[in-house]
Amino acid sequence: MxxxxxxxxxxxxxxxxxxAAELGADVTVYExxxxxxxKLLATGNGRCNLSNINAGIENYHGNDTSFMKPALNTFWYDETIDFFENLGLLTKADDDGRVYPYSDRSSSVVDILRLSLDKSGVNVVCGFEVSSIIKRKNVFEIVSYDGEHRFADRIIISAxxxxxxxxGGGSSGYEILRSFGHHITELRPSIVQLKTDTEPITGLKGVKCRAMVKMPGKSAVGELLFTDYGISGPPVFLLSSYYNNADEKKLSIDFFYDYEEGSLFRLLMKKAAGTDAPENLFTGILHKNIGRAILKQSGCPQLNNSGLKKICRTAKDFKLTVTGTMSWNNAQVTAGGVRTEEIDPVSFMSKKCSGLYVTGEILDIDGDCGGYNLQWAWSSGHIAGTHAALN
Ligand SMILES: Cc1cc2nc3c(=O)[nH]c(=O)nc-3n(C[C@H](O)[C@H](O)[C@H](O)COP(=O)(O)OP(=O)(O)OC[C@H]3O[C@@H](n4cnc5c(N)ncnc54)[C@H](O)[C@@H]3O)c2cc1C
Known part of the structure; x- marks a missing residue:
């Protein structure tokens, strides 16, 4: 064994x-x-958005997302739901396809996983931070920062x-893999707040509104939050994955995404007719500070035909320049990671070292916000565990 x-x-x-343990392997987890x-307990705001019914390759980023294809064909959404059902976890999906535990509590997912570790006889060693791994002949020697040494025939790096x-985020997993000759692509925070130029949003700190946030080729609708450094909220988290890849650092906000420009213009014309001062144009329609910011960006024109057209355009295309992302402390996910061409996509075994497997976020694959990252973690984990046990 x-x-x-x-x-x-x-x-x-x-x-x-x-x-791996369900296939009879003798397994030890070092945490x-x-x-x-x-981390699982903190996911999905404590609800654990564990998958997404619509998860497809287009929801992921990395130098070569085609690496994911065998996983999509062997252990993807349906198999994951069956896997959890077999462990005893009931799930449900919301209207956007986001999957949660039926209890709406991430602790249900962690409890089920811990119970299953016990049932399948997995040995769990906590407080053990692996500093290095050395392969001697066919045996791996695992060394902790405290100087403890353990041994195994196969290793799965899921750090x-x-x-x-x-x-639990950190760099030691990458360092261990580098020592086996692996290369790591540039690492960037993702699913994270965006920093922008702050002048156009002065006075908006703490203001929330439903809006569409647009970047070249991608847009997202949801609750937007203005902060003293830039913008936050679900549409920003979603776009932050694309910001990493985008050359263009511009974004724009459509405060009236459910109005055509023509109908917004007619609405504002009507409003202007009964408005004494420009600063009252958006009263009763938008938060007053958002109204002020729109007027300012449109150049504070008169409320005549051409002035209202300018205001209207700005309200649907309020421009901001992205200057960066918030830090690793704020990010949910790492974009970039172990080069996927160095990993076998069918088994997740390293092409640099036989018997060494690599799973999850440490690989150069990251998903959008919406359950996609955990789906990748379950799929890569299951496939690597199965192959490690059978090989
Ligand atoms: C606040 C937050 C909310 C999130 N919400 C969601 C969500 O709702 N849906 C979703 O799909 N994704 C979500 N994510 C992302 C998702 O949690 C991760 O992508 C996923 O957990 C990655 O799984 P993993 O197994 O690769 O790594 P992790 O789950 O990060 O597990 C790595 C483990 O390795 C341990 N470790 C690291 N180095 C060592 C070492 N040297 N020795 C021993 N142990 C080590 C760490 O302590 C950690 O427990 C969220 C992330 C965060 C931070």
Missing amino acids: SEIAVIGGGASGLTAAIS KNDRVGK GGRAAPGL
């Missing part, structure tokens, strides 16, 4: 461990935190990325 060591007790590591699944250091 092969002995498998899983480095990291997060989403993909726990799935890998359970999947640096004092308990496994710490996650750099995002959210308070929940």
